[in-house]
Amino acid sequence: MSAPAGVPPKIAARAAKLRAQIESHDRRYYVDDAPTISDAEYDRLFRELAALEAEYPALATPDSPTQRVSGEPAAEFEAVTHRVPMLSLSNALSEAEAEAFDRRVRDALHSERVEYEAEPKFDGLAVSLTYERGLFTVGATRGDGYRGENVTLNLRTVRSIPMRLPKGAPPLLEVRGEVLMFKRDFEAMNAAQAASGDKIFVNPRNAAAGSLRQLDSRITAARRLTFFAYGLGAVDWGGIAPPATQDALLAFLAALDLPVIKQREVVHGYAGLLDYYRSIGAQRHDLPFEIDGVVYKVNDLALQQRLGHVSRAPRFALAHKFPAEEMATEVVAIDVQVGRTGALTPVARLKPVFVGGVTVTSATLHNEDEVRRKDVHVGDSVIVRRAGDVIPEIVRVLSDKRPKGARGFVMPKRCPECGSAVVRLPDEAIARCSGGLVCPAQRKQALLHFASRRAMDIEGLGGKLVDQLVDNGVVHTPADLYRLGVAALAELERMADKSAANVIAAIDKSRETTLPRFVYALGIRHVGETTARDLALHFGALDALMDADENALLEARDVGPVLAQSIRQFFAEPHNLEVVAQLRAAGVHWPESAPKKIAAGKLAGLTFVLTGSLPTLTREEAKELIERSGGKVAGSVSKKTSYVVAGADPGSKFDRATELGVPVLDEQQLIAMTDGAGRLQRGA
Ligand code: IVH
Numbered sequence: 001m002s003a004p005a006g007v008p009p010k011i012a013a014r015a016a017k018l019r020a021q022i023e024s025h026d027r028r029y030y031v032d033d034a035p036t037i038s039d040a041e042y043d044r045l046f047r048e049l050a051a052l053e054a055e056y057p058a059l060a061t062p063d064s065p066t067q068r069v070s071g072e073p074a075a076e077f078e079a080v081t082h083r084v085p086m087l088s089l090s091n092a093l094s095e096a097e098a099e100a101f102d103r104r105v106r107d108a109l110h111s112e113r114v115e116y117e118a119e120p121k122f123d124g125l126a127v128s129l130t131y132e133r134g135l136f137t138v139g140a141t142r143g144d145g146y147r148g149e150n151v152t153l154n155l156r157t158v159r160s161i162p163m164r165l166p167k168g169a170p171p172l173l174e175v176r177g178e179v180l181m182f183k184r185d186f187e188a189m190n191a192a193q194a195a196s197g198d199k200i201f202v203n204p205r206n207a208a209a210g211s212l213r214q215l216d217s218r219i220t221a222a223r224r225l226t227f228f229a230y231g232l233g234a235v236d237w238g239g240i241a242p243p244a245t246q247d248a249l250l251a252f253l254a255a256l257d258l259p260v261i262k263q264r265e266v267v268h269g270y271a272g273l274l275d276y277y278r279s280i281g282a283q284r285h286d287l288p289f290e291i292d293g294v295v296y297k298v299n300d301l302a303l304q305q306r307l308g309h310v311s312r313a314p315r316f317a318l319a320h321k322f323p324a325e326e327m328a329t330e331v332v333a334i335d336v337q338v339g340r341t342g343a344l345t346p347v348a349r350l351k352p353v354f355v356g357g358v359t360v361t362s363a364t365l366h367n368e369d370e371v372r373r374k375d376v377h378v379g380d381s382v383i384v385r386r387a388g389d390v391i392p393e394i395v396r397v398l399s400d401k402r403p404k405g406a407r408g409f410v411m412p413k414r415c416p417e418c419g420s421a422v423v424r425l426p427d428e429a430i431a432r433c434s435g436g437l438v439c440p441a442q443r444k445q446a447l448l449h450f451a452s453r454r455a456m457d458i459e460g461l462g463g464k465l466v467d468q469l470v471d472n473g474v475v476h477t478p479a480d481l482y483r484l485g486v487a488a489l490a491e492l493e494r495m496a497d498k499s500a501a502n503v504i505a506a507i508d509k510s511r512e513t514t515l516p517r518f519v520y521a522l523g524i525r526h527v528g529e530t531t532a533r534d535l536a537l538h539f540g541a542l543d544a545l546m547d548a549d550e551n552a553l554l555e556a557r558d559v560g561p562v563l564a565q566s567i568r569q570f571f572a573e574p575h576n577l578e579v580v581a582q583l584r585a586a587g588v589h590w591p592e593s594a595p596k597k598i599a600a601g602k603l604a605g606l607t608f609v610l611t612g613s614l615p616t617l618t619r620e621e622a623k624e625l626i627e628r629s630g631g632k633v634a635g636s637v638s639k640k641t642s643y644v645v646a647g648a649d650p651g652s653k654f655d656r657a658t659e660l661g662v663p664v665l666d667e668q669q670l671i672a673m674t675d676g677a678g679r680l681q682r683g684a
Pocket of ligand 1: 121
């Protein structure tokens with residue numbers, strides 16, 4: 001390549017190389033959907049080229065990637081008359097309609113089995129790109145099919161649209177295709193819009209349309225749009241042999257650097273069409289962009305000619321649509337569901353609507369704030385979306401259709417399942433039922449936790465047994481366990497007398513426990529084993545803990561406002577108090593002591609991470625040792641880790657410690673640092 005006048009050949013060569021690199025990365029990102037460099041690296045190439053062109057303006061030819069954005073905002077778009085009208089497609093919404101299409105084509109062509117080319121139906125907007133002598137000159141929207149808007153400047157900013165076609169392009173080529181936005185670019189754009197308080201787009205198609213129809217092409221340039229070619233308008237072949245099939249046509253366009261879809265196929269007969277429809281339907285959610293169906297085209301272009309058009313749609317093509325993923329319906333009620341952990345979820349009950357291939361009657365609203373953000377009222381008309389196998393959700397409310405007097409949502413003050421108080425802790429989005437021990441929705445989870453090894457340690461009381469006990473109405477609260485007899489248990493399915501007796505014995509044995517275990521077993525939100533032990537030590541007796549007000553709770557080690565409130569809420573709930581009283585009445589007991597402030601401990605403020613197997617201590621013993629001395633044990637190494645304690649065969653945590661310069665101890669050194677050096681008391 002010869003350098004433009006006044007430009008050193010080396011510089012010109014570097015600019016040419018950068019241009020080629022940028023174009024190839026554009027291709028990898030938009031066409032192949034497989035970028036090989038980061039955005040930052042791309043920007044570096046781009047800025048280097050821009051800097052060279054600024055220094056040597058002769059390098060800045062109109063087809064340079066840097067020249068995609070230019071000019072001032074337009075006052076309005078000019079009209080463009082399409083040389084060849086941009087038609088629409090007939091739609092099929094069912095397999096029967098698709099089969100009827102194939103029958104019509106076969107009849108018209110007197111053919112037994114027709115060859116089709118099948119491709120995805122892009123959910124974007126149609127445009128026409130005019131190339132004259134290989135240069136991109138005019139880009140237009142579809143408009144009414146005969147006249148569209150001139151959006152050339154905006155289309156120049158779309159990086160996958162070539163500004164110049166390679167040698168061998170026809171003298172006049174009108175390329176028809178679809179402009180769209182990748183799902184990931186749509187999400188990033190919406191996140192940026194939200195952060196700056198700007199408009200949020202409903203879906204990638206609206207975002208693409210809104211971006212393409214900007215009068216200021218600098219705005220379009222900042223939005224990542226892309227393009228796929230699927231057909232032709234007017235062409236002057238200028239002596240080139242035209243392709244004979246739709247498939248060859250797309251290959252021809254691809255050879256001219258125009259993006260075409262990879263996931264296209266040549267298929268035969270109705271069976272082939274249906275296979276394609278199903279296969280693309282299964283890939284739909286994995287594609288980087290949205291599609292709303294597939295398009296079947298008779299592959300042979302001469303046969304296409306013969307079939308011609310009916311009114312405004314070709315007879316040789318059909319759009320076979322997927323079931324719509326978004327539909328309008330009405331909210332008939334907003335209920336509240338209680339989950340296994342006591343979380344209260346508002347759920348919109350909907351007038352049944354067929355969306356995404358199934359009938360939807362409800363949609364989750366996640367939490368109170370979400371209902372407020374989406375501003376959903378009972379009686380509202382809403383757009384419901386069901387994409388893939390995700391739970392249906394309300395995309396938005398059609399607020400202009402809101403009936404007078406429509407009711408907003410208020411989180412109930414009492415749990416709909418058990419009537420216990422509903423609590424929403426500070427900094428939490430989720431409201432919860434405080435009736436942990438009595439709420440039917442939480443019953444199974446609460447019982448399993450109560451019986452677990454580190455709580456009341458009732459051996460044999462596992463998931464299957466709890467299911468049966470609860471489902472048969474034998475056990476409602478943990479207190480009911482202590483009223484069970486062998487006979488009642490043995491009546492349950494698959495329960496031998498022997499194992500029934502074992503379970504009863506385990507329950508019986510659990511009557512004798514410790515205060516830390518009992519406090520932990522209650523399943524108070526945020527009260528884990530360590531906290532339960534601290535609370536037990538601090539208060540000494542259960543009544544002291546139950547009577548403690550928030551200030552008294554805050555005095556205990558590591559208790560903050562969230563935890564204090566959670567404990568208060570639990571013991572403020574009369575149902576919970578009743579179960580505690582019943583458990584005591586059933587003979588559950590533990591040694592109590594005078595309250596004692598936990599000494600800060602030698603390891604207070606230090607965080608340890610354990611890795612590998614230690615010579616004498618188990619993981620749990622080491623953890624207990626550290627915690628007893630006031631230290632904390634974390635699961636992963638970070639800059640905040642004070643020490644890593646390593647045994648034999650340490651894992652990646654050891655490497656990470658070395659990397660971050662965190663000191664590493666062996667078991668001996670750990671024991672030497674702790675309070676009760678080496679003397680472990682087994683069992684809390
Ligand atoms: S071919 C004669 N192929 O569908 C019309 N159209 O309803 C030729 N569309 O406006 C259109 N993907 O925007 C064709 N692979 C595809 C398509 C496609 C999406 C759109 C196009 C058109 C609409 C027709």
